[in-house]
Amino acid sequence: xxxxxxxxxxxxxxxxxxxxxxxxxxxxxxxxxxxxxxxxxxxxxxxxxxxxxxxxxxxxxxxxxxxxxxxxxxxxxxxxxxxxxxxxxxxxxxxxxxxxxxxxxxxxxxxxxxxxxxxxxxxxxxxxxxxxxxxxxxxxxxxxxxxxxxxxxxxxxxxxxxxxxxxxxxxxxxxxxxxxxxxxxxxxxxxxxxxxxxxxxxxxxxxxxxxxxxxxxxxxxxxxxxxxxxxxxxxxxxxxxxxxxxxxxxxxxxxxxxxxxxxxxxxxxxxxxxxxxxxxxxxxxxxxxxxxxxxxxxxxxxxxxxxxxxxxxxxxxxxxxxxxxxxxxxxxxxxxxxxxxxxxxxxxxxxxxxxxxxxxxxxxxxxxxxxxxxxxxxxxxxxxxxxxxxxxxxxxxxxxxxxxxxxxxxxxxxxxxxxxxxxxxxxxxxxxxxxxxxxxxxxxxxxxxxxxxxxxxxxxxxxxxxxxxxxxxxxxxxxxxxxxxxxxxxxxxxxxxxxxxxxxxxxxxxxxxxxxxxxxxxxxxxxxxxxxxxxxxxxxxxxxxxxxxxxxxxxxxxxxxxxxxxxxxxxxxxxxxxxxxxxxxxxxxxxxxxxxxxxxxxxxxxxx
Numbered sequence: 175x176x177x178x179x180x181x182x183x184x185x186x187x188x189x190x191x192x193x194x195x196x197x198x199x200x201x202x203x204x205x206x207x208x209x210x211x212x213x214x215x216x217x218x219x220x221x222x223x224x225x226x227x228x229x230x231x232x233x234x235x236x237x238x239x240x241x242x243x244x245x246x247x248x249x250x251x252x253x254x255x256x257x258x259x260x261x262x263x264x265x266x267x268x269x270x271x272x273x274x275x276x277x278x279x280x281x282x283x284x285x286x287x288x289x290x291x292x293x294x295x296x297x298x299x300x301x302x303x304x305x306x307x308x309x310x311x312x313x314x315x316x317x318x319x320x321x322x323x324x325x326x327x328x329x330x331x332x333x334x335x336x337x338x339x340x341x342x343x344x345x346x347x348x349x350x351x352x353x354x355x356x357x358x359x360x361x362x363x364x365x366x367x368x369x370x371x372x373x374x375x376x377x378x379x380x381x382x383x384x385x386x387x388x389x390x391x392x393x394x395x396x397x398x399x400x401x402x403x404x405x406x407x408x409x410x411x412x413x414x415x416x417x418x419x420x421x422x423x424x425x426x427x428x429x430x431x432x433x434x435x436x437x438x439x440x441x442x443x444x445x446x447x448x449x450x451x452x453x454x455x456x457x458x459x460x461x462x463x464x465x466x467x468x469x470x471x472x473x474x475x476x477x478x479x480x481x482x483x484x485x486x487x488x489x490x491x492x493x494x495x496x497x498x499x500x501x502x503x504x505x506x507x508x509x510x511x512x513x514x515x516x517x518x519x520x521x522x523x524x525x526x527x528x529x530x531x532x533x534x535x536x537x538x539x540x541x542x543x544x545x546x547x548x549x550x551x552x553x554x555x556x557x558x559x560x561x562x563x564x565x566x567x568x569x570x571x572x573x574x575x576x577x578x579x580x581x582x583x584x585x586x587x588x589x590x591x592x593x594x595x596x597x598x599x600x601x602x603x604x605x606x607x608x609x610x611x612x613x614x615x616x617x618x619x620x621x622x623x624x625x626x627x628x629x630x631x632x633x634x635x636x637x638x639x640x641x642x643x644x645x646x647x648x649x650x651x652x653x654x655x656x657x658x659x660x661x662x663x664x665x666x667x668x669x670x671x672x673x674x675x676x677x678x679x680x681x682x683x684x685x686x687x688x689x690x691x692x693x694x695x696x697x698x699x700x701x702x703x704x705x706x707x708x709x710x711x712x713x714x715x716x717x718x719x720x721x722x723x724x725x726x727x728x729x730x731x732x733x734x735x736x737x738x739x740x741x742x743x744x745x746x747x748x749x750x751x752x753x754x755x756x757x758x759x760x761x762x763x764x765x766x767x768x769x770x771x772x773x774x775x776x777x778x779x780x781x782x
Contacts, residue, residue, distance in 0.1 A: 726775025
């Protein structure tokens with residue numbers, strides 16, 4: 175018969191300490207492990223100390239493999255190597271093993287170790303991230319969004335520098351070779367064409383350029399030039415770029431511009447990229463382009479200046495050419511109303527809209543925060559039917575944001591009622607995105623709904639760029655759920671929504687605001703920034719099959735202001751049941767790319 179004896183507790187503890195000590199000593203003597211020891215009265219602190227020592231030991235052993243990737247300081251590269259190794263801490267923690275034992279005086283000793291042969295596996299997490307960002311950059315490139323493609327390719331290069339391999343391969347692709355090739359191919363195939371200029375006076379000159387890649391209009395691109403006093407940043411949109419020359423630079427006969435690819439100000443979109451930026455050697459690409467500018471005196475310019483002073487407008491197709499998609503459109507009325515609106519941008523002192531408080535206030539906000547100027551002397555416009563009347567798309571304007579040194583080419587959309595009277599205006603999405611939704615609607619036979627969503631999103635962006643809290647207020651349901659982070663708890667709304675977690679999405683801290691809290695926070699943001707700019711690089715529209723007229727809109731949003739910039743995933747759950755659509759959920763995940771961690775349309779169950 176077997177008998178069991180109970181050892182005294184203190185003997186059991188001594189036995190465990192002896193066993194751990196033996197294991198620790200054997201691990202150290204084996205010479206096959208990286209290890210670290212931490213001692214503290216708090217177990218978590220002891221583990222952090224052990225991991226710090228382990229990380230430091232790794233950096234010593236791999237230092238020579240990083241010599242070509244890192245910047246050497248006066249103290250050598252050892253400190254930078256350790257900082258780079260720390261960016262892999264998440265992967266290290268997932269692979270490390272731990273021995274823990276109590277010591278006298280209420281302290282604990284934690285011993286962390288990892289096999290040296292396992293170190294290469296730690297880098298796989300970084301390689302997977304590089305591959306994911308590169309795939310996104312490839313998609314941007316296909317869409318003609320060269321600004322976002324170049325930015326994310328360059329971020330990939332920064333991340334490549336955090337790996338010790340001379341050649342970084344992942345799933346059969348050599349990213350060390352492929353990514354620089356992709357950047358060079360884009361830069362080499364971008365072409366700029368001088369289209370003309372316009373003189374406001376002897377001290378201000380607007381230059382217009384056409385921008386193409388492989389013969390097609392570039393959807394979005396950033397470039398800079400030196401005007402003799404400052405570095406000026408210009409954004410190209412839908413193949414057009416315009417900017418002003420001031421002072422002595424108005425006489426420039428040529429210009430040297432540099433296509434932007436290294437987005438220093440956006441490095442915090444990825445915390446790892448932000449940490450690595452000052453540590454790694456950064457490649458330089460040939461991005462300079464020479465542009466010859468034709469100089470004409472102000473007296474020879476046929477300037478587009480029309481002043482109506484409230485008098486009836488005589489439509490002139492020399493100034494505006496309309497393409498109408500329906501014979502019953504009130505073309506003449508739309509033409510006259512459009513010319514009046516253009517005049518209001520150039521001459522905001524007139525009182526044509528004095529009887530329309532909404533248009534007056536919106537126009538004032540738009541002019542104040544975006545300082546627009548109409549670009550074209552001969553405007554090509556397309557008139558489309560909408561659910562509430564008509565729209566005229568794509569009046570080109572130039573926006574200026576001096577405090578963030580940015581000029582952006584934009585396109586306005588004018589909305590008219592069934593009689594052709596102007597009732598609203600907003601900023602258009604890029605043409606390549608618009609056309610992609612037109613094509614998608616041909617398969618889904620739901621252009622009406624998609625058009626309403628596009629107009630809703632354009633109005634949403636306009637509200638932010640014009641700092642229109644009243645419109646933002648009206649666009650959100652009173653029970654709207656505003657989330658920053660990944661966890662959403664159930665909250666009653668007029669439609670019942672339930673957020674469900676899928677896959678391996680972790681539980682993390684998050685911020686959740688009520689609509690009122692969000693608007694108060696947004697008001698402070700508007701007041702704190704002299705300039706702010708918001709744009710969508712991509713978005714998808716997904717219909718909820720189990721809820722009629724409910725759509726999820728998933729977007730990549732970039733935000734740049736006088737004091738802060740970021741990029742992230744924006745999700746909106748919108749109900750189009752009523753005449754005025756409402757946002758029920760807004761989820762914002764800054765600096766997030768992991769597809770498994772994004773709040774998506776599929777995460778919601780909607781009951782109506």
